[in-house]
Structures are given as C-alpha cells and as structure tokens.
Amino acid sequence: MIKVGVLGAGSMGSGIAQVAATAGHEVYLFDTKKEALQKASQKLQKILNRLVEKGRLDDPTAKAIFGRIYFVENMQIYKECGIVIEAIIEDIGIKKSVFKQLEDIVPKNCILASNTSSLSIAAIASACQEASRVIGIHFFNPAPLMKLVEIIPAIQTSEAVKKESVALIEKWGKLTVLAKDTPGFIVNRVARPFYGEALRILDEGLADVATIDWAMTEIGGFRMGPFTLMDYIGNDINYKVTETVFKAFYYDPRYKPSFTQKRLSEAGYLGRKSGRGYYNYQEDANKPEPTKDKELGHKIVDRIVVMLINEAADALYLNVASRDDIDMAMEKGVNYPKGLLKWADEKGIKQCVSKMDNLHQEYLEDRYRCSSLLRRMARDGEKFYG
C-alpha cells in the first residue's frame, strides 16, 4: 500500500489524513507550524475517541488509525510517498513554490495533488518539471464525512495519473466526479446563485433573511437556508470564494458579490464562529421570525432554484462536467434535495427558460441571461434525462 503525504495540518489536511489512515495507509502529515501539528494530533485523537464512544469504531481500530498518522516536521519523508496531497494556504505563489520543492523530494512516480478550492490546477502544475503528475483532488469540509471528491485534471495531467487518482479516492470510500479545470470546478461554481440570488433578494428588500431561509428549507427542501449556511461557512470565506470566482470569470455579472456580505465580513460579523453574522448567535439573542407567506415563499424558491438550474445547465453546456457528475456533485457535495438537471426536467425546460427570460426582461441585466443549452433544449423539446 502506498504511503500518503499530506501537506498542511489545518481543517482540510487533518481530515484528509484521517480518511487516508482509515483506508489503511501510512500517512505523513506535515506543517510548517509546530502548533498546527499539535492541534491536528489532539483533534484527530478526539474525533477517533468519539467514534469509539459512539460504537462506530472499536478501540484497537481507532488506535491503529491514529498510529498510522505521523506528524512530521520535515518534508524529506515524502521521498517514500506514492501520493502527496497539498492542503495549505490558498495562495498561488506559495502553492507553486511548495510544489517545486516537493518535486525535488518525491519519487518519480509520485502523484502530486492539490486540494485547492479556487486556484487553477494548470498554474500549480506549471511549477513542476513533470507537470503531468499534478492533479486537483478537492475534498469537502469535513473531509471524513463528506462523500464527494472532485477530481480535476489540468491540461498537463496524464491520463494515467487521472485514472490512478480516481481509483485511489474511490478505494477510500468516496464518490468522485470529474471536473474541468475552470474556476470553482463544479460545486463552487454551480452553487453561487444559492448565496448570490438570496443576497440579491435581500438587498432588493423583497424578503428578510429569516423568510428567505424559511422558504428555501420548508418549501424548497434544502437542508439549510442560504443565510444560515453562509453564517456556518463564515462570511469571510464565502465572500472570498464568490469574489475569486467573479474575478476568475472576467467579472461576469452572474457571479457578482454582494456589498451586504462584504460589509458583514469587514465588520467581523463572520457568522457562527464570531457569534454574529446574518443572525445573532449570543445565548440571549432573539431569533427573527420569518414571514410565512406561502406565495412569497414559492417566488423566492422559484427564483433561486431556476438560477441554480441555469448555472448547472451552463456548466454542462461548457463541458465542465457530465450531466450525472453535475447532479451528483450538488446532491453529495452540498446536500441539495435533488440534482439540478433532474429538477429542471421536473419543472419543465420551457418553464425554466421563461422564468429566466422574465427575470432578464425585468432587470435587463446580463446576470439573468438564460443558458444557450436550456434555450436550445426548450426549442427542441428535449430533457436532460431520457
């Protein structure tokens, strides 16, 4: 069994280390900060103990998993690894320099993977002489619990490295989807309107935060409302992803960030982690009541869902991923109640087009342009499935 290197012992790195060790690999978890390694070690020990308490693991298995994770302060140990997965700070300059260093250490056939959420895999791979061994392997947070992993071959990545990566991650019990090396890959691109359109509805004053969240959960069937979810992710992080995707798409208005979220982030209203975001999380705080107006609720859900469908259709149109992978990514990566393309069929493709066109006519903004694929399918009476 190959040895696995994990670079960066933060939230993602420690989760990925746990997944690989659980699958039976010896894992070398490296971080430049000693405290990060100590924290990761304590956190992993706690998680494994909890799994034993809950009866999900027996004690010897938990001990064996923990025993397979080595917390290392020197990257030289990577000379024994068959794959190294990088999960350090989201900074292209730093990632490129780390990949360059890694290449001097690892064996010739070692796969070099990045867990980046938003950077170009081609740019990271360009730091390596043997760029064909570099690939994106994007886990979701928390890595041990989230089933989905996006696999992103860069234009330089070899077919063999792509196949080996998919096989390995599936052996770890994950569901893989293949995504083109484009901003946000599948999930972080297709999910943008879930936040962006909710914020737009709020900014227009059509409904308040509690009402939008109520509509999306009670009527839409989503596990969490957009504002609850943004507070959970952190407004700083969610804003940054939106801004990165917006810039990476050459300022396409479809991905335009909201000033409301920017101001929350600037004010330090980051969400749960800071005790305040769209909601106040202090113990004595009053929970805002939604206006449970069904007609308004359906309007909100319809508008956000049709924008999500449009985004999913466009991702398919531009070959970011296959139909099945796009639907699975949204169901398993962000727990949507159903795949968006399946949802489009249920709603009716013509209906989706006419809803997009209505929004476009009302606002005359390019943000609401209908995907060419949806329009073509409506004209030809086609469906995504069957």
Ligand SMILES: NC(=O)c1ccc[n+]([C@@H]2O[C@H](COP(=O)([O-])OP(=O)(O)OC[C@H]3O[C@@H](n4cnc5c(N)ncnc54)[C@H](O)[C@@H]3O)[C@@H](O)[C@H]2O)c1
């Ligand atoms: N947090 C998420 O929800 C999430 C989800 C998917 C992907 N990602 C991606 O995973 C990566 C890591 O994110 P995170 O949330 O775990 O970050 P984090 O801040 O929790 O951890 C990053 C760790 O990397 C270490 N580090 C920084 N520079 C280093 C270097 N040169 N060498 C070794 N270690 C270094 C830091 O000390 C820190 O411990 C990023 O690329 C991020 O975009 C994050």
